[in-house]
Amino acid sequence: MSIDSTIIHCTGCDYTHTENYQPITLKCRFGSSVISYYRSSCWCYECNGITYAEHLPDMEEIKAEYREYYGIPGPAAHGLKRILRRFDRCYQQGLRELDNKIAWRKARTASPHCLKCGTTNLMMLEFRQTSDHTAVAEGFRHSCGGMLAHDYNHMAGIRFNFAEKEIWVDIEGNILD
Numbered sequence: 001m002s003i004d005s006t007i008i009h010c011t012g013c014d015y016t017h018t019e020n021y022q023p024i025t026l027k028c029r030f031g032s033s034v035i036s037y038y039r040s041s042c043w044c045y046e047c048n049g050i051t052y053a054e055h056l057p058d059m060e061e062i063k064a065e066y067r068e069y070y071g072i073p074g075p076a077a078h079g080l081k082r083i084l085r086r087f088d089r090c091y092q093q094g095l096r097e098l099d100n101k102i103a104w105r106k107a108r109t110a111s112p113h114c115l116k117c118g119t120t121n122l123m124m125l126e127f128r129q130t131s132d133h134t135a136v137a138e139g140f141r142h143s144c145g146g147m148l149a150h151d152y153n154h155m156a157g158i159r160f161n162f163a164e165k166e167i168w169v170d171i172e173g174n175i176l177d
Helices: 059-070 080-085 089-107
Strands: 002-010 016-020 024-030 033-044 049-055 122-124 126-129 134-138 148-151 157-160 165-169
Touching (some): 016 049, 024 089, 033 089, 059 089
Parallel strands (some): 024 165
Antiparallel strands (some): 002 148, 002 157, 033 049, 033 122, 126 134, 134 148
């Protein structure tokens, strides 16, 4: 499977970072269930660069994910479809997973951790499209005062990756490997 990578650079100095996408799933044992969630790009102040950190979903993200995947109806759903789904095993499993993930998220008190060094001293990076060819990190300034930007005209090329990586963490986000 081929996966594109991209270059992120600072608009104020010569800092560059090649973002090599790798599918990473974070897993946390919570009670008798396993909670799966994902990672996001961040600026880690301890690593002094762009890396990955836990993406802690909020309650609305969790509910939307399960509505989309399992077809769990929102508050406006009515009728026969809703009644029939109550008997569907997949639907019941989805409801249990939803309940477990919401309970896990309520129990989780720590901030997201850097997946490289483990610190919580980081800034999540949200890129906003500014033109057809560029996106910049909102709310973050590099130490030189510049902005971090994706320039889609200068893609790093195709990389190869054949396996999804799983990282096991405890309830507070500490890596268990």
